[in-house]
Amino acid sequence: MNLDTLNEQQKEAVTTVNGPLLVLAGAGSGKTRVLTTRVAYLLEEVGIAPEQILAITFTNKAAKEMKERIIQMLGPIGYQIQISTFHSFGLLILRENYEKLNYAKNFTILDSDDTLTVIKKIMKDMGLDPKEYNPRAIKNRISGAKNELLSPMEYERFAQTDFEEKVVKIYEKYEQKLKQNDSVDFDDLLMLPIQLFQKFPEILKSYQERFQYILVDEYQDTNEAQYILIKMISAKYRNICVVGDNDQSIYSFRGANYRNILNFEKDYKNPKVIMLEENYRSTKTILNAANDVIQNNKQRKDKNLWSNNEEGELIKYIRTDGEKEEADYVAKEIKKLIAGKIVVFAGQSGAGKSSLLNKLDKTLNLETNEISKALGRGKHTTRCTTLYDIDNSLIADTPGFSSVDFRGMTKIDIRDNMKDMFDNLHNCKYKDCMHIKEDDCEVKRLVEQNKILLSRYNNYKSFIGGQK
Numbered sequence: 001m002n003l004d005t006l007n008e009q010q011k012e013a014v015t016t017v018n019g020p021l022l023v024l025a026g027a028g029s030g031k032t033r034v035l036t037t038r039v040a041y042l043l044e045e046v047g048i049a050p051e052q053i054l055a056i057t058f059t060n061k062a063a064k065e066m067k068e069r070i071i072q073m074l075g076p077i078g079y080q081i082q083i084s085t086f087h088s089f090g091l092l093i094l095r096e097n098y099e100k101l102n103y104a105k106n107f108t109i110l111d112s113d114d115t116l117t118v119i120k121k122i123m124k125d126m127g128l129d130p131k132e133y134n135p136r137a138i139k140n141r142i143s144g145a146k147n148e149l150l151s152p153m154e155y156e157r158f159a160q161t162d163f164e165e166k167v168v169k170i171y172e173k174y175e176q177k178l179k180q181n182d183s184v185d186f187d188d189l190l191m192l193p194i195q196l197f198q199k200f201p202e203i204l205k206s207y208q209e210r211f212q213y214i215l216v217d218e219y220q221d222t223n224e225a226q227y228i229l230i231k232m233i234s235a236k237y238r239n240i241c242v243v244g245d246n247d248q249s250i251y252s253f254r255g256a257n258y259r260n261i262l263n264f265e266k267d268y269k270n271p272k273v274i275m276l277e278e279n280y281r282s283t284k285t286i287l288n289a290a291n292d293v294i295q296n297n298k299q300r301k302d303k304n305l306w307s308n309n310e311e312g313e314l315i316k317y318i319r320t321d322g323e324k325e326e327a328d329y330v331a332k333e334i335k336k337l338i339a340g341k342i343v344v345f346a347g348q349s350g351a352g353k354s355s356l357l358n359k360l361d362k363t364l365n366l367e368t369n370e371i372s373k374a375l376g377r378g379k380h381t382t383r384c385t386t387l388y389d390i391d392n393s394l395i396a397d398t399p400g401f402s403s404v405d406f407r408g409m410t411k412i413d414i415r416d417n418m419k420d421m422f423d424n425l426h427n428c429k430y431k432d433c434m435h436i437k438e439d440d441c442e443v444k445r446l447v448e449q450n451k452i453l454l455s456r457y458n459n460y461k462s463f464i465g466g467q468k
Contacts, residue, residue, distance in 0.1 A: 014038045020268035021241040026305040028281025036069040050080035054211035090189035108183040146187035147223045190225035208236040219244035221256040283312025331359040342394045349400025411464040
């Protein structure tokens with residue numbers, strides 16, 4: 001396979017096959033590209049069977065993007081690789097071994113709201129006032145205990161306050177309820193596989209043999225349970241590649257421990273460490289500022305991001321007194337950008353179009369709904385397109401949509417209206433290039449170089465799939 005588009009550090013990360021590998025990847029340094037190319041290299045050049053590769057990331061979106069890239073590079077064989085989030089991988093293990101933990105085949109998985117409902121019921125039965133003992137705070141304490149692999153009995157050792165003692169009792173009853181109802185919660189998807197491996201070493205051995213090459217993205221955001229799970233599975237062959245950057249840790253609020261990446265060299269003796277420091281995303285101005293800020297971090301792997309990109313605009317720093325003031329400032333800046341223009345607010349239902357309009361003109365008082373916990377968006381409120389005159393700007397507020405319909409548009413219409421992607425049309429070999437199967441396509445080259453988002457390109461291909 002051709003690795004000429006990779007820089008030297010990226011090539012080294014891709015072609016280092018055996019043994020533990022730590023890739024410290026700064027922001028915009030092409031880490032996703034390295035991970036996907038490494039998987040392709042293992043398959044094509046080394047001859048590793050696809051079922052022996054395990055790739056773990058944190059979000060379903062990231063897992064989907066990784067799989068799409070690999071399928072784009074290798075074809076259908078990409079479907080045979082286990083690419084998943086930590087929790088979906090844990091669920092796979094539980095589904096394959098449910099009887100060992102005395103669960104039914106079709107055990108139920110509780111979501112966050114279900115968990116909270118069970119806790120509230122337990123508190124009611126115990127006669128505890130939810131105003132005195134916050135159910136959500138208790139839920140978070142139980143979740144934290146599970147992520148630290150602490151049973152109710154083990155958690156009790158740390159209980160010092162009345163609140164913590166109440167958490168212990170609720171935790172005990174909560175676990176009983178789950179077992180009675182043949183249910184597990186989200187945190188159990190990590191905790192239970194570890195317990196399974198501890199109780200049945202032969203099952204652990206089978207997964208070690210099954211997944212001999214392991215890749216983990218965003219390793220700096222792993223919590224204790226995730227850390228232990230990966231350590232157990234990788235223990236035999238030690239062919240583990242972790243990619244991350246402790247300077248970008250964002251999940252400490254839910255138990256992530258950035259020290260996991262700092263301690264990698266202690267956990268895995270004599271690993272190879274590779275720095276990805278060339279940034280392809282940001283201007284030099286932004287990188288210089290980021291480097292200056294990051295230098296203040298006390299516990300970190302030393303690296304210095306650099307770029308061949310242009311200097312860019314100077315950074316504007318704004319300090320506000322709170323979230324309201326910040327929102328007011330953003331609204332003011334938007335007004336400047338759209339002054340004297342005709343603007344359409346379009347997007348998915350519940351994305352916040354009406355809320356933004358209310359911020360731009362406080363007299364509108366448009367109907368809005370609270371954010372859905374399940375979807376992370378507001379509920380649908382706008383039912384017709386309405387034109388508003390706001391400070392010499394005409395703004396159309398449109399009903400939200402859940403899907404896009406391109407009936408009536410040709411493939412060429414769709415291509416020519418995606419100008420953000422196809423500014424480099426003139427660089428393609430063919431004048432009327434559709435950027436799908438043609439050779440010497442500039443757009444496909446930019447996708448490979450991560451200069452055009454793969455997800456955006458895949459959307460384009462799906463859009464034109466059924467068009468004439």
